[in-house]
Amino acid sequence: MVKIAVAGGSGQVGQEVIDTLVASEKHEIVILSRDKAVVGDGASGVTWRAVDYDNKSQLIEALQGIHTVLFFIQLMADPENTAQKNLIDAAIVAGVKRFAPSEWGRQVASTIGMPWWSGKDKIKEYLEKVNENGKVLEYTLFQPGLFLEYLAAPYKTVKHLEPLNTMIDFQNRRAIVVDGYDAIMTFTTVKDLTTVVVLAVDLAGEWPVVEGIRGNRVLVSEVLKIGEKVRGRTFAIEKVKLADLEKGILTASWTLEASHPSVKGDQVEKMLKTVLIGTLLSSAKGAWDVSDEMNQLLPDFKFTQIEDFLTEVWDGKP
Incomplete structure (x- = not known):
């Protein structure tokens, strides 16, 4: 069992993943939310926590003891990637092991021809940069097509x-x-994606940088x-x-x-x-x-x- 933080857990894909995580009954889940109105305990094993994504100190505190962060905030709600970059920085300081950035909306191997998703490439570059002098944060790009x-x-x-x-x-x-x-x-299918994400959290060893999911x-x-x-x-x-x-x-x-x-x-x-x-x-x-890294890691799925x-x-x- 590990402790998982979900940022943007009120979004469509985020909620699908949370439901599957809850159904697995394996992990403790903390949902980070900008909206204080929704904060409160939900399903068993799930806790909501209000955060200010502009406050790195608060984010560091919120991520204490967290093993994996799953980020689902839409680009249009974070056009400059400020929230995601701040959360990455906080995750490193807090000692988070794994981080999955907002690839779910991209769903493709490349953003060519799709300028509305260019921010995904910027986050990929940011993650590469924070690890350029030695790995400080394990991350993967979930890409299901x-x-x-x-x-x-x-x-x-x-x-x-x-x-x-x-x-x-x-x-x-x-x-x-x-x-x-x-x-x-x-x-x-989104159902297959969410199941694969739960299985990926349980995988031993290091996540590959790209986790192509070829349904x-x-x-x-x-x-x-x-x-x-x-x-x-x-x-x-x-x-x-x-x-x-x-x-x-x-x-x-x-x-x-x-x-x-x-x-x-x-x-x-x-x-x-x-x-x-x-x-x-x-x-x-x-x-x-899309590539098939997850298919290879989960050959029986x-x-x-x-x-x-x-x-x-x-x-x-x-």
């Missing part, structure tokens, strides 16, 4: 993760692809074949040019509809277009072909297979 649950949109299939639609729209039997590219995509590694064309099989009809495919995407031009007749709750007001429409362009562009350039998941979700749906 795209959540498979998003292909179930608009249906919610887990407790906390809200459905977001993608360039492959199962509900309306349509897709947008990059002309001339059959991209490799990695899809992992399913498939071509876009394969996803479309599965889609047509489980949806019982041919998908309408629109093709866009890579050169247009690189100029920020989207020629498709439709775009994304559901945005992340961290995006507000008049920024929603712009962000939806940016994310769709970025996802298409990055897929063509190989950013969603059985990941949810894409066709099984989608068949169950879409069975009987109009």
Whole structure:
């Protein structure tokens, strides 16, 4: 049993991970929160603690006795990475052994074509720098690819993760692809991710810097074949040019509809277009072909297979 601190535990992925940690009944969990209103004891083995991420002394105190820190605060809530950098600094002083930065939102091997996630690379560089003269903090980048649950949109299939639609729209039997590219995509269910995180906490030895989690590694064309099989009809495919995407031009007749709750007001429409362009562009350039470090460390773990998941979700749906 170890003591785990979760920063940003009120977020969607954070809550999914906390639920799985609690269900394992192995560890003591401390949820760090900016919001004093939510502070209080919750499930057995879980404690909430209010913190000020601008106060390093307070963070050091909060991390006393902590073995592992899992960071889930969204970039839009920490645009300069101030909270995450301060927590990293505090973790080093407090003697924390392991730190998992906010890779969960990135989910890919590279941020190429996705400027809204550039802050992830800055944190990676920061962690490299603090260890440049000798390791002072063990860390890993959990990278699961795209959540498979998003292909179930608009249906919610887990407790906390809200459905977001993608360039492959199962509900309306349509897709947008990059002309001339059959991209490799990695899809992992959030349930599998949370289980792997719990197993990773229990692993002896040092975490690898990158912990790629490859639930399913498939071509876009394969996803479309599965889609047509489980949806019982041919998908309408629109093709866009890579050169247009690189100029920020989207020629498709439709775009994304559901945005992340961290995006507000008049920024929603712009962000939806940016994310769709970025996802298409990055897929063509190989950013969603995630490595398989965790698969190798957990050879007996059985990941949810894409066709099984989608068949169950879409069975009987109009």
